[in-house]
Amino acid sequence: MNLKLWLLTGIAGTQFGSAALAQQTNAPAEDIQALKQEVQALEQKVDALERQQAAQNSPTQNQQSAQVRELDQKVRILERQRELDQQAAAEAAKTQPKITLDANGFSFSSANSNFIASLHGIIQVDSRTFLADGGGTAGKDTFLLRRARPIFTGTVFHDYDFNFTPDFGGSGVVVYDAYLNYHYSPAFQLEGGRFKSPVGLEALQVDSWISFNERSLVTDLVPNRDAGFELHGDLFSSAISYAAGIFNGAPDYITPPASTQAVDDDKAFEGRLFFQPLNTSDMGFLQGLGFGVGGSYEVDSGADLTSGYKTDGQQVFYSYTNGVVASGSHWRLSPQGYYYYGPFSVMGEYAISDQEVTRTTAPVASANLRNSAWEATVGWVLTGEDASYNGVTPLHPFDLHNRGWGAWQIVARYADLYIDDANFSRFATAGSASEAKAWSVGLNWYLNRDFRVDTSFSRTTFNGGGGAIGNGPVTAQPENVIFTRVQLAF
């Protein structure tokens, strides 16, 4: 159209000029008509040229539009395919097993969580160095693999748990725990197998989180592990925890590989009630308060008694003489409690083990013996982390590059175990002490959640006991022990 206008303008200008010239020269009308016809012919030519130009341009534009449409479709297809691939991947992920490996160990789970299995473990490498012993503990300084336990746990179909824990630390492989647990709800769980008896507070604490290398004298009087069935649960957000079970019955704190097989038809009833009434309250300083009582009752008919009460250094300072068996009722009572607030911790326990015994060898005799013990442990995390019944988690794990020093905790403990005087006329071995008192101090370094290094000192003094120095009795002198431990637990 611009071309046409230009041409016409040019032509018109020419014509006007011609017309003006014609007027000036008086050209005839025929000439004007001829000029008009020429203009019309030129207009037609211009129109034809424009049509021809348009026809040449159209295929290119059409092709471009088609290409754009095709590209658009390809992009949409790619986007949709990606969307479908993501959906398929999400669907596939629902059926893929999940594997995790972290500070809590190794675990794998089916996609629907119907099958979960975990591997945890604990390795403790200790040293015990006895001091100022006058030769009484000669040959007892040692390095030892205190615990080396892979812990296999798991859950099947959401409600059925299992635990299998062997120990390789001693001279042979021993099964410590092997049990099944059905948890209908946190408040209602039924456990069966071999597991820790629900009596002693310190005994129930996980091995990797006890304050010192060895548990205190009070734990000598409570059962360790036993075989049986237990109903247990946590109520009101763990404000109340209960456990009540029936077991074969175990002597005072025997450790595997000592058997917990039943030796008579009488069974032991063991239970515990523990309160943490303010654990969810707004009173933060009282949330860590817990207290309760554990106990057991059984009637024995000739069952074995404890192999002996041990010091912190694991020396037997009291044992029953040969031929003395449990015969009659045996009850235990253990009021207990703890308090944690920030870096501060205190735990205390009192235990009574009241046992009817019979000496079957001459001179035959029977008696009701009541042994008792108590302990108190305090701690303070120097680096400020919170202390708890389940250990300390450093805020800044040890890392020299990032100036992380882990968590440091000082701990102190006092314990006293009193043996019934009635023991000593007929039932105790020579050299047994009638009382042991132990105090301990220690420094624990938590490099991270899994790795820990401890050092402590423990001194135990005895009343009674003694004996010829030449026999090397434990109780002839106080026991002074320096402990160290390197621990990996996950």
Next chain:
Amino acid sequence: MKNMISVVVVALLLAGVARAGQVVLLNVSYDPTRELYQEYNAAFAKYWKAKTGDDVTINQSHGGSGKQAQAVINGLEADVVTLALSYDIDMIAQQSKLLPVNWQSRLPDNSTPYTSTIVFLVRKGNPKGIKNWDDLVNPGVSVIVPNPKTSGGARWAYLAAYAYALETYGHDDAKARAFIARLYKNVPILDSGARGSTITFAQRGIGDVLLAWENEARLAQKEFSADNFEIVTPPLSILAEPPVAWVDKNTERHGTTEVAKAYLEYLYSDEGQEIAARNFYRPRNPAIAAKYAANFPKLKLVTVDSEFGGWAKAQKTHFADGGVFDQIYRPQ
């Protein structure tokens, strides 16, 4: 102690009484039946409440028919299955023994309370001029259809196209196979189910034609505006007969056999048939089919039995691993 036990027993009994009259069913269905069962479930719940006083809740699961069948075989505890084709329910019966192999004879019309067919959904104005199956194989035509390995509707569509080719080429199987190969060469993407393909075509704007369940095509028009799409009913298509069944072992375990049977039987009632027709499924009831005849164009419908010798043979020939579909289809 005795008083405590009595209190516990009474409490348990009261809890049991309180829970009586509440039934939950799981309906595992194929992909495009969401709207149908949303309306139908409400109607059945009302009917059941009036009849028995019990409250029934029906939970739905939707997906490609083949995938859904496999899910039930793998443990999805369906009380009823309402799938796209009888072969998928046969697989459940054979592989998991959750229901008897003669399940199809337990309800009328071979346990298919409604039928459907495969039609074409095209863009408004039908720019590619698609009128029949042979238009789908033209170069430049992009066809959207789900994956017949997972979708029942896709298998119906495939067999409808194949049946057309057999009719056109005098039952020459080689020519029919070549035809179907050309068709699937024009398929740029395979969704796992019918609803996915509808999304691909209608929402994502991909393709020139969607091979869809008749009800799905009508719903797409309704949902995405009739101004955007047209339905083209080809002269020939396949009679699709989506079956229903209760899953005996699951209903026995759940104590829901009676209500599951009633749930499926109600599909044959006047109300059930009306709901099917309103959702663009062809009802079995002749009177109701006549009432909604305007919604369902007449066309020649062939059956799986007549053209392919039944589903078992069709599945083995065309859709099993290494079958015809695997031989002719290559992802683009």
